[in-house]
Amino acid sequence: MTDARAVPAERHEAAAQTTILIEEIRKRYGGREAVAGVSLQVRRGEFFGLLGPNGAGKTTLVEIMEGLREADSGKVTVLGQSPWPRNVELLPRMGVQTQSSAFFVRQTAREHLNTVAALFGVGREAADSALEDVGLTGRRDVMVENLSGGQRQRLAIASALVHGPELIFLDEPTAALDPQARRDLWEVLRGLKRQGRTIVYTTHHLDEAEALCDRVAILVDGRIAALDTPHNLVSSAGVPTRLMIPAGRLSPEEALGIEGVDSAELQGGSLVLETRVSGQVLTAVDKLAGLSDVQTRTATLEDVYLELTGSLAGTGQDGDNDTEQQA
Numbered sequence: 001m002t003d004a005r006a007v008p009a010e011r012h013e014a015a016a017q018t019t020i021l022i023e024e025i026r027k028r029y030g031g032r033e034a035v036a037g038v039s040l041q042v043r044r045g046e047f048f049g050l051l052g053p054n055g056a057g058k059t060t061l062v063e064i065m066e067g068l069r070e071a072d073s074g075k076v077t078v079l080g081q082s083p084w085p086r087n088v089e090l091l092p093r094m095g096v097q098t099q100s101s102a103f104f105v106r107q108t109a110r111e112h113l114n115t116v117a118a119l120f121g122v123g124r125e126a127a128d129s130a131l132e133d134v135g136l137t138g139r140r141d142v143m144v145e146n147l148s149g150g151q152r153q154r155l156a157i158a159s160a161l162v163h164g165p166e167l168i169f170l171d172e173p174t175a176a177l178d179p180q181a182r183r184d185l186w187e188v189l190r191g192l193k194r195q196g197r198t199i200v201y202t203t204h205h206l207d208e209a210e211a212l213c214d215r216v217a218i219l220v221d222g223r224i225a226a227l228d229t230p231h232n233l234v235s236s237a238g239v240p241t242r243l244m245i246p247a248g249r250l251s252p253e254e255a256l257g258i259e260g261v262d263s264a265e266l267q268g269g270s271l272v273l274e275t276r277v278s279g280q281v282l283t284a285v286d287k288l289a290g291l292s293d294v295q296t297r298t299a300t301l302e303d304v305y306l307e308l309t310g311s312l313a314g315t316g317q318d319g320d321n322d323t324e325q326q327a
């Protein structure tokens with residue numbers, strides 16, 4: 001009897017842990033397939049990043065999850081329901097900042113946010129606190145059209161957060177933000193994650209994805225090229241670590257004699273070694289030349305991203321990536 005109940009309970013548990021499930025989603029615009037068969041799952045409480053070059057299909061995919069666009073085929077389940085056709089039950093549970101945000105015209109920042117708050121049935125305190133979260137309190141009485149680009153973007157983010165949704169979609173929220181505002185937003189988002197909210201996030205800032213996201217999907221030409229934690233992506237990519245040794249301490253020939261050194265080249269006052277076994281090579285360098293002023297640069301998500309998008313993108317795109325790769 002307990003066995004008979006165990007399976008449904010597990011299934012129920014799995015469903016409770018899944019905030020978004022998309023299966024084999026396709027979307028074509030004219031002759032071009034913007035999303036070409038994408039399946040993924042976003043877990044409850046997860047900070048999920050969608051990365052990929054311009055035109056990879058990120059916004060299209062996110063808008064399908066948000067219920068703003070209909071997929072040609074495949075299945076989308078968001079918070080246990082289908083977001084399409086426009087599902088009003090889901091609206092209060094989701095916060096959406098689109099890549100091209102629209103505002104109520106002829107209103108101040110605060111009036112705009114009060115209007116959004118009223119639409120969701122939350123009070124003015126929520127609007128003021130959202131303005132505070134995005135650092136706009138000092139600009140709240142400025143007309144929306146007189147805000148700077150970055151301030152308008154902050155207002156769009158505040159509009160997505162004002163009703164305290166459990167699922168938040170942010171499409172390149174930091175694109176127009178200054179470095180300080182970007183870091184401030186990271187803190188706001190980390191706070192939201194701590195409260196157990198689920199966040200779907202697109203960005204071209206790979207440091208940001210690495211700092212914030214539990215998992216990222218890298219989209220290339222409408223397909224998932226990789227999906228994992230930033231940590232696993234970086235460690236499984238086999239991108240070499242670079243060691244920079246002040247020139248003159250070790251010759252390239254000596255360096256190439258160290259087991260595990262893949263290449264050794266003089267560049268800008270340093271001897272640059274590439275290796276996939278950095279610990280072993282550092283020990284050898286220490287013995288031969290000492291480690292003082294030796295710098296290491298380990299692989300980052302950006303390296304993984306460039307490797308994936310550089311090698312996979314392109315059939316239908318301009319192939320101007322090659323020249324950039326020449327050192």
Ligand SMILES: Nc1ncnc2c1ncn2[C@@H]1O[C@H](COP(=O)(O)OP(=O)(O)OP(=O)(O)O)[C@@H](O)[C@H]1O
Nearest residue numbers: 029032034052053054055056057058059060061099
């Ligand atoms: N409404 C539309 N009509 C026709 N084509 C579209 C439309 N929206 C997007 N596309 C095309 O679909 C592809 C994917 O676009 P999408 O906006 O999803 O990319 P993205 O990954 O969000 O890019 P970006 O990083 O520039 O925001 C692009 O080739 C784009 O030109």
Ligand SMILES: [Mg+2]
Nearest residue numbers: 058059060099
């Ligand atoms: Mg986009």
